[in-house]
Amino acid sequence: MSRTNNPPGVSKGPSRISGLKLFLIITGVGLCALLITFVLVRYLLFPKEFVPTSLDLKEQRQLAAKLQRLPNIEGNIALGPGERLEPEPYSETGANREIVFSERELNGLIAQDPELAHRFAIDLADDLASARLLIPLDPDFPLLGGKTLQIRAGLELAYARGRPVVKLKGVSVWGVPLPNAWLGNLKNVDLIGEFGEQGGFWSGFAAGIEEIRVRDGHLLLRLKE
DSSP states (O other): OOOOOOOTTOOSSSOOOOHHHHHHHHHHHHHHHHHHHHHHIIIIISOOOOOOOOOOHHHHHHHHHHHTTSTTOOOGGGOOTTOOOOOOOOOOTTOOOEEEEEHHHHHHHHTTSTTTTTTEEEEEETTEEEEEEEEEOOTTSTTTTTOEEEEEEEEEEEEETTEEEEEEEEEEETTEEOOGGGGTTOBTOBHHHHHGGGOSHHHHHHHTEEEEEEETTEEEEEEOO
């Protein structure tokens, strides 16, 4: 039986990784895992608080004028130092029922609440209002005590077929989308179409809205008479 001779310089069988290379590979993988763990802990479990939106006096006045058109909302943030609210007779003559809020104005309104100023923020895109919320967990909370819960949610806001459309697009916790079943199977469900005929909040809300639109950075709301 003849033997097959390997050419000079070619080793027999599969090449082996040297001990030094194996050590370097394991060390590299360990460092990557450590870095990923640090990022997850730093930015998911201990995220930075939001910088609250601060409106100047002119912006506060504009926001207050818009809020005065809404029921049960006081627009007293427009008053400057030494100013007081002047009495005037009520009238709807020539009233403008269209209100446009900017993303900055909404976040400025949120910033008036010290409990929410650093923990809640709103983003407005086409037909989509998104929110971010940070919730500090009690130190005695099991496993996650002392951590900060990060929640994101999206809500579709539009106007179609002669009525408002409100749909929950989803909710995420620490960047992980929650299953539809955990949200009561309400994802992508038209809440007004589903519950508007039952009376209550959704029915009253829809009945008072002439139009609602969300565009990049702005929310338009037109009320009925």
